[in-house]
Amino acid sequence: MLDDDLTRRAAEATRALGLDRLATRLRVEWNPRLRTSAGRAWPGQDRIELNPAIARFGEDEVRRTLLHELAHLIARHRAGRRRIAPHGVEWRRACTELGIPGEAARHRLPLEPVRQRRRFAYHCPACGAVVRRARRLRTEAACLRCCRAHAGGRFDRRFRLIESTA
Ligand SMILES: [Zn+2]
Ligand SMILES: [Zn+2]
The missing domain is CATH 3.30.2010.10 (Metalloproteases ("zincins"), catalytic domain)
Structure with missing residues (x-):
């Protein structure tokens, strides 16, 4: 235009x-x-x-x-x-x-601060830790801290993250 x-x-x-x-x-x-x-x-x-x-x-x-x-x-x-x-x-x-001395030889758009909105919140039923994500988790995820502390670092359903209602 x-x-x-x-x-x-x-x-x-x-x-x-x-x-x-x-x-x-x-x-x-x-x-x-x-x-x-x-x-x-x-x-x-x-x-x-x-x-x-x-x-x-x-x-x-x-x-x-x-x-x-x-x-x-x-x-x-x-x-x-x-x-x-x-x-x-x-x-x-x-x-x-033209009044812009020292102009940089670039054409890229100026960088915008990327403000990622973390809309989804989950919590661990065992320790209560809260995890936030921009997207909904697609697969089952467990609390990393608890899995490390009590399950040798392996996925353990006891510490499955539960979606919180915000
Ligand atoms: Zn140019
Ligand atoms: Zn936990």
């Missing part, structure tokens, strides 16, 4: 660098099919794709990713037919001009 607002912002930043032709052609789109990358640049098509997931990380992250990808278009545009490294000096220079 084309984003008019981001396209306009990218065009303004590009025009400010005197690259009118690129400014009038470029467009910024959201691509929900991007998985691990925050964004992608398609210099041949003057197109930037952003992963909708970055919106969760706030306006700053969207802006930074947009400028990172725009720097790729600018570096490529200026290089013409000359070969350049994707994150080489030309790209770094464009980053500095």
Whole structure:
């Protein structure tokens, strides 16, 4: 999906660098099919794709990713037919001009704290120990501590974990 607002912002930043032709052609789109990358640049098509997931990380992250990808278009545009490294000096220079000096050469999404919800609780009928799991236990499980203490470490039904009702 084309984003008019981001396209306009990218065009303004590009025009400010005197690259009118690129400014009038470029467009910024959201691509929900991007998985691990925050964004992608398609210099041949003057197109930037952003992963909708970055919106969760706030306006700053969207802006930074947009400028990172725009720097790729600018570096490529200026290089013409000359070969350049994707994150080489030309790209770094464009980053500095766009206001993100020292930008990292990465495209991956920022890491989210993985908050695993442990919804299922079990307890040992012998010692009362409580075990929490994100998923329901599919096979019979026994209290490890009690099995070690009283059954030589082998599974013993006496210490079978019982699902607690939370
Ligand atoms: Zn990059
Ligand atoms: Zn136990």
